[in-house]
Amino acid sequence: MPRTSVVCNFLVELPIFLLFGTTFKGAIDDVDVILEILKDCGYSQDRFYIHCDAALCGLMTPFINNMISFKKPIGSVTISGHKFLGCPMPCGVQITRKSYINNLSTNVEYIASMDATISGSRNGLTPIFLWYSLSAKGQFGLQKDVKKCLENAKYLKDRLQQAGISVMVNELSIIVVLERPRDHEFVRRWQLSCVKDMAHVIVMPGITREMLDNFISELVQQRKQWYKDGKAEAPCVADDIGAQNCACSYHKIDYISS
């Protein structure tokens, strides 16, 4: 059950949803800071429930900083199988504590079994895809993928920055946020997902340096055309990705010097 809602069926004073990789910019919540704040504010563990939505990053954090752990007072974690692992159909895993599962489970009469899913049924094929992907890669394979993706994201960011293009990458993220390319055809050809004046590239395990180089050189070349006679200017994205990451004509000076 990949969705993040319906994670607890009991009343708790303070339900908290943490994100490990926001969808567009890949920002990661710091669970340790949040636990510290809860403690400082006098919240005992029975008064809050923490769900970790780690759809994309859940398979990366174990190799980065081990931030998500049931040794900490968290209630549940979800990961998607069709993202970092690349399963060919949407699927996911929710891990939670036994006490919650027992509480959620009901006896589904027509299957004569206890079940914790909303519909009393689930896809039986997707766990096989998940298992296959996990066992084919193994722990070291996954670790290598994580390292490669982080390096490639940094590479893409550095190259765009050198080319004077607005770009930002959150800490430990593989999502490279850049200024929205001016041409719809370019956006369509590269299948870029855009929000406001931003586009993002998620540097997944299947992305090679060669693909990144092609993307960069095409963008740099086309950009020269879009902005050549000064009639159009690259968008200002300072409000969305920070002035220090914005290379628009107004923020350019700071950008070059930073």
Ligand SMILES: *Cc1c(COP(=O)(O)O)cnc(C)c1O
């Ligand atoms: C993709 C994503 C979702 C949705 O997960 P699905 O498994 O595709 O339903 C939820 N939260 C975050 C942070 C995501 O990146």
Ligand SMILES: *[C@@H]1O[C@H](CO)[C@@H](O)[C@H](O)[C@H]1NC(C)=O
């Ligand atoms: C389990 O459910 C009961 C009744 O619905 C509730 O009182 C109790 O707090 C729940 N326990 C947990 C751990 O969710």
